[in-house]
Amino acid sequence: MAHAFIIGGAGQIARKMTPDLVSKGYQVSSLYRHDEQHQQLADLGATPVKGDLMKLGVSDLQTQIAHCDIVVFAAGAGGAGADLTRAIDGEGLEKAVSAAKAAGVQRFYLISVFPEAGRTADLGDGFEVYMQVKKMADVHLVASGLDFAILRPGTLADDTPTGKVSAGLAVPYGTIARGDVAAFLAELINQPNVINTIIELSPGDTPITQAVSQLAPKAV
């Protein structure tokens, strides 16, 4: 049974994804910070692992993810300011990549952000820092030597999931239900031949399993 370690395991996308991964046959361990999240994660079928990304060193994380096959980085500062964005979405990702490499965990998934997000709104300097940090996190993972998939969803909403998306190297930007992002990421993990790629994700008409399959490399 493959074992996925989710950093940001108590986040909204991560929590929606966990039962899906479990039902697909994965063992899931989820990093969380707050005591009340322990039972919530256990109820979803995950093994809760307590830790704060700000305080954990690379060797602590390495110990936590040893024996896992997959790392999923679903953490984010969530608009809590430029410094925390740099610390979590930026340095936190770099720490997780170093820990994965040290632990010999080769497959790494990152939730990033759609390049067109916020283009039409004046969202201030903090948002600009967020976009820059997210981009440099993508750059860091791509250069790491790990097998990676970077998912760039459009703006997240808590709408009812449709089970259908538009996914590809370049698709039009849109607002997408967290449930659809979670289902797509679980399916992406479950189709490991779709790897070493960056995927833009928007709402669309293609059922999620098919949308992931269509991203598989073509036979030559």
Ligand SMILES: NC(=O)c1ccc[n+]([C@@H]2O[C@H](COP(=O)([O-])OP(=O)(O)OC[C@H]3O[C@@H](n4cnc5c(N)ncnc54)[C@H](OP(=O)(O)O)[C@@H]3O)[C@@H](O)[C@H]2O)c1
């Ligand atoms: N909002 C958007 O429109 C949008 C669009 C595209 C992509 N994204 C990206 O999507 C990702 C996930 O989104 P989401 O809605 O699932 O976010 P979320 O619910 O805010 O989840 C983020 C998780 O990161 C965790 N985290 C923050 N600081 C941490 C720390 N120091 N140590 C350990 N964990 C920490 C949080 O823990 P706590 O539960 O303890 O707070 C939370 O569980 C984020 O990276 C975000 O940047 C967002």
